[in-house]
Amino acid sequence: MTGNIWAYRLTVGRLEGTDLVGYAVEAVDGSIGHVDKHSSETDASWIVVDTGPWIFGKEVLLPAGTILRIDTTERKVYVDRTKEQVKNSxxxxxxxxxxxxxxxxSVGGYWGDAPLGRF
Structure with missing residues (x-):
């Protein structure tokens, strides 16, 4: 991925001021949890995903650049990485x-170097 891993892509479909807390989060190969917290700071945006029992209650920080799209109707955030990459973050x-x-x-380096998931 090129560019700033902490910035939302222009194609994400994010509406300014949308509260993402509670949205389901989907990796390219399945569900990984829900948004517990998020930040929309310019060039420093991220979501915290509560993975629940999937990886024993672990929370992960995903930079906004990993977000492929946001569906406000379905209340889902789609990321372009795999469950395994999230688990190993x-x-x-x-x-x-x-x-x-x-x-x-450290997180930016991990996600910036991690290859995009397959669609």
Whole structure:
């Protein structure tokens, strides 16, 4: 992927001011959980996905650049990565990592280097 991994793509279909909390999140190969928190800061946007029992309650931070599209009718966020990539992503601990620039660099490096999922 080229460009800023922390910026939404122009083709995402996101409506300004849309609250994504509670939206289901779909990887290219199935459901991965729901949005627990999100940020829409310019060039620093992300969603926190609560994976529930799928990977033992792990939360993951996905940069906005991994989002393929947002469907406000279905209340779903589609990402262009696989379940395995999400499972293997850097661990997210809310109290430790939210706002930590070193963690954000690590996550950005992981997702920026991870190949796009197959459609």
């Amino acid at each position: 850097p661990e997210f601990i809310r109290d430790k990592h939210l706002g930590d620039p070193d963690y954000h660099r």
